Amino acid sequence: MNRVSIISIGDEILIGQTLNTNAAYIGExxxxxxxxxxxxxxxxxxxxxxxxxxxxxxEDSEFIFITGGLGxxxxxxxxxxxxxxxxxxxxxxxxVLKRIEERFQKRERKMPEVNRQQAYVPKNATVIENFxxxxxxxxxxHKGKTYFVMPGVPSEMKSMMENYIxxxxxxxxxxxxxxxxxxxxxxxxxxxxxxxxxLDDINSWLGNCKLAFLPSQFGVKMxxxxxxxxxxxxxxxxxxxxxxxxxxxxxxxxxxEELLLEEVVGKILLQRKLxxxxxxxxxxxxxxxxxxxxxxxxxYFLQGVISYSNDSKIKTLGVNVDSIIKYGSVxxxxxxxxxxGVRNISSANIGVxxxxxxxxxxxxxxxxxxxxYIGYVDDDKEKVVRxxxxxxxxxNKERTSQAALELIRRMLLGIxxxx
Amino acid sequence: MNRVSIISIGDEILIGQTLNTNAAYIGExxxxxxxxxxxxxxxxxxxxxxxxxxxxxxEDSEFIFITGGLGxxxxxxxxxxxxxxxxxxxxxxxxVLKRIEERFQKRERKMPEVNRQQAYVPKNATVIENFxxxxxxxxxxHKGKTYFVMPGVPSEMKSMMENYIxxxxxxxxxxxxxxxxxxxxxxxxxxxxxxxxxLDDINSWLGNCKLAFLPSQFGVKMxxxxxxxxxxxxxxxxxxxxxxxxxxxxxxxxxxEELLLEEVVGKILLQRKLxxxxxxxxxxxxxxxxxxxxxxxxxYFLQGVISYSNDSKIKTLGVNVDSIIKYGSVxxxxxxxxxxGVRNISSANIGVxxxxxxxxxxxxxxxxxxxxYIGYVDDDKEKVVRxxxxxxxxxNKERTSQAALELIRRMLLGIxxxx
Numbered sequence: 001m002n003r004v005s006i007i008s009i010g011d012e013i014l015i016g017q018t019l020n021t022n023a024a025y026i027g028e029x030x031x032x033x034x035x036x037x038x039x040x041x042x043x044x045x046x047x048x049x050x051x052x053x054x055x056x057x058x059e060d061s062e063f064i065f066i067t068g069g070l071g072x073x074x075x076x077x078x079x080x081x082x083x084x085x086x087x088x089x090x091x092x093x094x095x096v097l098k099r100i101e102e103r104f105q106k107r108e109r110k111m112p113e114v115n116r117q118q119a120y121v122p123k124n125a126t127v128i129e130n131f132x133x134x135x136x137x138x139x140x141x142h143k144g145k146t147y148f149v150m151p152g153v154p155s156e157m158k159s160m161m162e163n164y165i166x167x168x169x170x171x172x173x174x175x176x177x178x179x180x181x182x183x184x185x186x187x188x189x190x191x192x193x194x195x196x197x198x199l200d201d202i203n204s205w206l207g208n209c210k211l212a213f214l215p216s217q218f219g220v221k222m223x224x225x226x227x228x229x230x231x232x233x234x235x236x237x238x239x240x241x242x243x244x245x246x247x248x249x250x251x252x253x254x255x256x257e258e259l260l261l262e263e264v265v266g267k268i269l270l271q272r273k274l275x276x277x278x279x280x281x282x283x284x285x286x287x288x289x290x291x292x293x294x295x296x297x298x299x300y301f302l303q304g305v306i307s308y309s310n311d312s313k314i315k316t317l318g319v320n321v322d323s324i325i326k327y328g329s330v331x332x333x334x335x336x337x338x339x340x341g342v343r344n345i346s347s348a349n350i351g352v353x354x355x356x357x358x359x360x361x362x363x364x365x366x367x368x369x370x371x372x373y374i375g376y377v378d379d380d381k382e383k384v385v386r387x388x389x390x391x392x393x394x395x396n397k398e399r400t401s402q403a404a405l406e407l408i409r410r411m412l413l414g415i416x417x418x419x
Numbered sequence: 420m421n422r423v424s425i426i427s428i429g430d431e432i433l434i435g436q437t438l439n440t441n442a443a444y445i446g447e448x449x450x451x452x453x454x455x456x457x458x459x460x461x462x463x464x465x466x467x468x469x470x471x472x473x474x475x476x477x478e479d480s481e482f483i484f485i486t487g488g489l490g491x492x493x494x495x496x497x498x499x500x501x502x503x504x505x506x507x508x509x510x511x512x513x514x515v516l517k518r519i520e521e522r523f524q525k526r527e528r529k530m531p532e533v534n535r536q537q538a539y540v541p542k543n544a545t546v547i548e549n550f551x552x553x554x555x556x557x558x559x560x561h562k563g564k565t566y567f568v569m570p571g572v573p574s575e576m577k578s579m580m581e582n583y584i585x586x587x588x589x590x591x592x593x594x595x596x597x598x599x600x601x602x603x604x605x606x607x608x609x610x611x612x613x614x615x616x617x618l619d620d621i622n623s624w625l626g627n628c629k630l631a632f633l634p635s636q637f638g639v640k641m642x643x644x645x646x647x648x649x650x651x652x653x654x655x656x657x658x659x660x661x662x663x664x665x666x667x668x669x670x671x672x673x674x675x676e677e678l679l680l681e682e683v684v685g686k687i688l689l690q691r692k693l694x695x696x697x698x699x700x701x702x703x704x705x706x707x708x709x710x711x712x713x714x715x716x717x718x719y720f721l722q723g724v725i726s727y728s729n730d731s732k733i734k735t736l737g738v739n740v741d742s743i744i745k746y747g748s749v750x751x752x753x754x755x756x757x758x759x760g761v762r763n764i765s766s767a768n769i770g771v772x773x774x775x776x777x778x779x780x781x782x783x784x785x786x787x788x789x790x791x792y793i794g795y796v797d798d799d800k801e802k803v804v805r806x807x808x809x810x811x812x813x814x815n816k817e818r819t820s821q822a823a824l825e826l827i828r829r830m831l832l833g834i835x836x837x838x
Contacts, residue, residue, distance in 0.1 A: 011631060012631070012633050012642075013443070013446075013459070014446050014450075014456040014457070014458070014459060015446050015447060015450040015456060016442070016443035016444060016445070016446035016447030016448070016450065016456075017443075017447070017633070017642075018443075018633070019438050019439070019440060019443050020438070020439050020442070020443070021438060023435070023439070023461070024432075024435035024436075024437075024438050024439075025435060026435070027432075027433050027434050027435035028434060028435030028436070029435075031434040031435065037433040037434060037435075038433070038462075038463060038468070039433070039460060039461060039462050039463075039468065039472075040432070040433060040460070040461040040462075041458060041459070041460055041461075042442070042458065042459040042460075043457070043458045043459075044457060044458075046457075049457065049458060053458075056475070071611060071632065071634070072611065072612050072615070073611060073612070073615050073632050074621070075630075075631050075632065103809065106789075106807070106809045107807055107808070107809050108807050109610075109613075112610075112612040112613060112615070112616045113616075114612050114615055114616065115612050132810055132811065132814070134612075153634060153635070155636065155810075155811075155814060212436065214436050278725075280704075283708075283711075284707055284708050284710070284711025284712070284716075284723075285699075285704030285705065285706070285707030285708035285710075285711065285723055285725070286704065286708045287704070288703050288704030288725045289702075289703050289704035289705045289708045289816075291703070292702075292703025292704065292725070292727065292816075293703070293812065293813055293816070295778070295779055295780060295812055296780070297703075297727075298727055298728075298781075301703075301727050302727055302728040302730070302731060303724070303725060303726055303727060303728060303730075303731035303735065304703075304704055304723070304724070304725030304727075305722070305723070305724055305725070305735070306697075306704065306707040306711070306722060306723030306724070306725070307722055308711065308716075308717055308720050308721060308722060308723075309717075309721040309722060309765070311721070311722075311765075311766070312721060312722035312764075312765055315764065316722065316724070316735065316764060316765075345731075345734065345735060346728070346730075346731055346735075347730070359714070360714055361714060361715070362717075393712065393714055394712055397708075397711075397712070
C-alpha cells in the first residue's frame with residue numbers, strides 16, 4: 001500500500017540534455033516519508049508511451065507521480081494524454097485563469113493567448129496550485145490509485161511537492177501506519193572513507209537501523225534510517241545511533257537538521273550579534289552568493305569585495321604591494337591581509353578571504369592548480385588555512401566556498417584547531 | 420530499426436541518492452549518432468523488475484542498454500537475472516579472470532575470492548573488456564535485438580561505451596544510413612509563450628524539422644532537430660529553419676553554439692579588449708560568481724563589490740548619501756551611482772550594478788518583492804533598466820543575474836534599446 005512509481009515526460013531527459021533531477025527529488029522525499037519507490041520511467045512527449053507507462057505504473061504502485069509536458073506549446077501533450085487515459089474531458093477553471101493572468105500582471109506583461117489553454121483542466125482532477133509558474137498541477141484519484149501530475153520545471157514541481165503533495169503524503173503515511181524515520185547528519189571536511197574508519201565497528205552499535213553515506217562536493221551526508229512498529233521505538237533506536245555517531249565524528253557534523261552550512265553560519269552570527277565581510281579572489285563571489293541566499297543575511301553580512309585584479313587587492317583592500325611581490329597573490333600573507341582589509345573597510349566583526357588557483361590555467365612551478373589559502377580575522381584571532389583541491393574549476397570554487405564557511409563555523413565555535 | 424531503451428538498475432537512483440548520469444550519457448551519445456532513445460527505466464536490484472523491463476524494452480527497441488548490478492557482492496543480481504532471462508548458463512572465462520587478477524596485482528592487493536565470480540559470464544554473451552574496473556560487460560544478440568550490459572560505475576560504463584559500444588553503434592548507423600542532426604538556440608528575456616507567439620505560424624516554415632522549447636530560470640532553449648536521408652539535406656533544412664527563427668526572434672538569441680551567457684559576454688569583452696567591474700547589492704555575488712566560472716575571465720574581470728550595507732555603498736562605491744535618503748537604496752539613481760562607483764575604483768571600461776528586493780522580506784509599500792534596478796555605465800553610455808521578478812529569493816537572484824548579463828551583451832552589441 002505504499003509503492004510509488006515516477007514517470008518523467010520529456011525528450012530532453014531521454015536525449016541526455018537534462019539530468020533527471022525531478023525523479024531524484026521525488027524519490028528522496030517519498031523515501032523519507034516511508035514510501036517505497038519501485039520504478040521510475042522516462043519517456044518522450046508521445047501519447048502512446050504516456051498511456052503505456054501509466055498502465056504499467058498502475059499495475060504495481062498505489063501512487064504515481066508524473067512530471068513534464070504541461071507547458072502551453074504544441075509539444076506539451078501530457079494534458080491531452082491524461083484526459084484520454086482517464087476517459088474524461090477538459091473543464092474550464094476560472095480560478096486557474098485568474099491566477100495565470102495575475103502572474104503576468106504582477107510581472108507587468110501581457111498574457112499571451114496560448115496561456116489561456118492552461119486553464120482547461122481534466123474534469124476528474126483536483127487542481128494543485130502553481131505558485132511559481134503558469135501550469136497548474138493535477139491530483140487525480142482513480143480506481144484506488146492516486147496520480148499527481150506536475151510541471152517539469154524543477155522549481156514548479158518542488159513548490160507543488162512542498163506545498164501540497166508532501167503534506168498530503170505525510171498524512172497518508174500516518175493514516176496507514178507507515179512507521180519510518182530517517183535522520184540526516186551533514187558533514188564536511190572529511191571523505192566517506194575517513195568517516196567510515198572513524199566510525200569503527202559500525203555493526204556493534206547500528207542495531208536495526210540502516211546507515212548510508214551520501215557524498216557530494218559539499219561533504220558527506222550520513223543517513224540513518226529505521227522502519228519499525230512504533231514511532232517511539234524508532235526514535236529511541238535513532239537517538240542511540242545518532243549519539244554514537246556524534247561521539248565519534250561530531251566535529252565534522254555541521255547540521256542534524258538538514259540545514260545548509262551557510263544557514264548554520266548565519267544562525268550563529270545572528271545569535272551572537274556579529275557581522276561579517278568577505279574578500280574573495282579565487283572563489284569569485286560564490287561565498288557571498290551563498291551567504292546572501294539566506295533570507296535575513298542583511299542583518300549580519302555587510303560587504304564583499306571580489307578582488308580579481310592585484311590592483312583591486314591593493315587599492316580597495318589595502319593589501320601591501322610588497323607582500324604580493326614577495327609572496328605572490330596566492331599566499332598565506334596576502335590571504336590574511338585581504339581578510340584584515342575587508343574587515344577594516346566594512347567595520348565588520350569578522351573578515352574572511354580566499355586566494356588560490358582554480359584552474360585549468362594559472363598554475364606555476366611552486367603553485368599547483370587547486371592550491372588555496374583561506375584567511376579569517378576577528379576581534380581576537382587570526383588564522384590562515386591552506387588547502388589543496390584537485391578538481392575542475394567549478395568544483396574547486398565550490399569546495400573552497402564550503403571550506404571557508406566551515407572555517408567560519410569552527411572559529412566561531414572554537415573547534416578550529418582540533419582538526 | 421534504430422530505437423533504443425535504457426535500463427538502469429540500482430536502488431540508489433530510485434531513492435534519489437544518485438542522479439542518473441549514466442542514462443543521460445548514453446542518451447546523449449546515442450542521439451548524436453542518430454538513434455532514437457524512446458524510453459529509460461530505473462528499477463531496483465530485483466529479479467522480477469529486471470525481467471519485466473527487459474521484456475518491455477525488447478518489445479519496441481532494437482538496442483537495449485543495461486547498467487548496474489554487476490558488482491561482486493550479494494546485492495548485485497543483474498548477472499543472474501540476465502542468465503535466467505535468456506535461458507542460458509554461465510561459462511567460465513579464463514581471460515576475464517586473468518585481467519581481474521592482473522588488476523589486483525598491479526595495485527599490490529590480494530584478489531578477494533568473491534571477485535572470481537565475475538569471470539563467469541553468460542554463455543550467449545561476447546565479453547566487453549573493462550579497462551577501469553573488475554566487472555566485465557556483455558554484448559548479447561538475441562532474436563534480432565542487441566543488449567549491452569555494463570557496470571553502473573560511471574567511469575567503467577563510459578570506458579566501455581567509448582572503447583567498444585560507440586564505435587560499434589557508429590558502424591551500425593552508417594550501415595543503416597541513419598542521418599540525424601540537432602541545433603540549439605539559447606534565448607533569454609522572453610518566456611516560452613512569448614517566443615511561441617512571435618514565431619507565429621510555426622508549421623508554415625518548420626518543414627520536416629522538429630522544434631522543442633526547453634525553459635529554465637535562465638531562459639528558453641529552442642532545439643531544432645531533423646532526421647533525413649542525407650546529411651546535406653538535413654543541414655539545408657536546419658539552416659532554413661534557423662534563419663527563419665533568427666529573423667523572428669534573433670535579438671533574444673544569445674548563442675547558437677551551446678554557450679552560457681557569461682561565456683558569450685566574456686568572448687565579446689575579450690575580443691574588444693574591454694574590462695568590467697560589478698557592484699552587486701541584491702544579487703549578492705552571483706553575477707561575479709558566474710563571470711569568474713569562465714576560465715580566462717581574469718583577462719577582463721577586474722573587481723566586484725558586494726555592497727549589502729548602505730555604508731558600503733557610500734564608503735566603498737562613493738554613492739551619494741543624499742541619493743539613498745531621497746530615492747532609497749533600491750532606485751534608479753542609486754543603481755547608476757553604484758555602476759559609476761565600481762567603474763571608477765577599478766578603472767574598468769564597464770561598470771554594472773544591481774539593487775533590488777529579493778524577498779521574502781524587505782518589501783515596502785512602494786517597492787514590492789522582485790523589484791530590481793540594473794545599472795550599466797561605459798565610456799560613452801549610461802543605462803538603467805527596471806525589472807519586476809516574482810519568484811522566490813534564489814530565483815530572483817538568478818533571474819536578475821541573467822538580466823544583468825543580457826543587458827551587458829545587448830549594450831555591447833548595440834541592441835539594448837530595441838526590447
